[in-house]
Amino acid sequence: DQQVKQNSPSLSVQEGRISILNCDYTNSMFDYFLWYKKYPAEGPTFLISISSIKDKNEDGRFTVFLNKSAKHLSLHIVPSQPGDSAVYFCAARTDSNYQLIWGAGTKLIIKP
Amino acid sequence: NAGVMQNPRHLVRRRGQEARLRCSPMKGHSHVYWYRQLPEEGLKFMVYLQKENIIDESGMPKERFSAEFPKEGPSILRIQQVVRGDSAAYFCASSPAGQFDNEQFFGPGTRLTVL
Numbered sequence: 627d628q629q630v631k632q633n634s635p636s637l638s639v640q641e642g643r644i645s646i647l648n649c650d651y652t653n654s655m656f657d658y659f660l661w662y663k664k665y666p667a668e669g670p671t672f673l674i675s676i677s678s679i680k681d682k683n684e685d686g687r688f689t690v691f692l693n694k695s696a697k698h699l700s701l702h703i704v705p706s707q708p709g710d711s712a713v714y715f716c717a718a719r720t721d722s723n724y725q726l727i728w729g730a731g732t733k734l735i736i737k738p
Numbered sequence: 739n740a741g742v743m744q745n746p747r748h749l750v751r752r753r754g755q756e757a758r759l760r761c762s763p764m765k766g767h768s769h770v771y772w773y774r775q776l777p778e779e780g781l782k783f784m785v786y787l788q789k790e791n792i793i794d795e796s797g798m799p800k801e802r803f804s805a806e807f808p809k810e811g812p813s814i815l816r817i818q819q820v821v822r823g824d825s826a827a828y829f830c831a832s833s834p835a836g837q838f839d840n841e842q843f844f845g846p847g848t849r850l851t852v853l
Contacts, residue, residue, distance in 0.1 A: 630780070662844075667747075669831075
């Protein structure tokens with residue numbers, strides 16, 4: 627039972643344009659969502675998070691949007707840079723559980 | 739300030755052997771989490787430990803797998819009598835005290851290959 631789904635295994639975006647990575651979840655008890663970035667042969671690195679009391683959180687070029695009614699969140703990267711090429715994981719947890727439930731990841735490729 | 743360290747980075751074992759994976763958390767972190775990532779999948783929680791205590795091992799298989807985090811030294815994930823299905827990347831993460839509001843910092847992982 628996949629509670630967190632990232633339906634696009636890969637995404638290719640031109641440098642300088644906007645990258646939009648999507649994530650859907652099924653558990654309405656999730657109230658904290660995180661995005662991690664992972665380069666090959668490295669561990670995931672925390673990127674940005676959002677609490678369910680918000681619908682938007684912004685940090686520099688990265689913005690995460692949360693639509694609770696649709697159980698959907700997205701990560702926007704603008705402008706996209708070559709160094710953004712990586713696998714992006716969406717993860718979620720409930721208020722009372724530290725366990726992170728992870729999506730399968732989306733491989734983002736930024737084309738020069 | 740060194741990050742989370744894991745060794746070995748790559749481990750090859752034959753079926754039936756034992757695998758020992760080590761994790762040294764970041765300085766000042768007393769909470770350790772182990773995750774497993776199978777190919778084409780996200781990370782799956784295995785076990786959560788504090789010093790000398792297993793807090794939650796609900797994600798760890800009941801047989802052949804064990805974990806510890808001694809008072810001194812790294813956390814160890816031990817897999818006995820490995821099988822081909824154990825081949826995966828095993829990631830360790832650490833966080834400071836307080837498990838809900840703190841970000842988890844990940845190590846580079848150990849890639850286990852079972853022949």
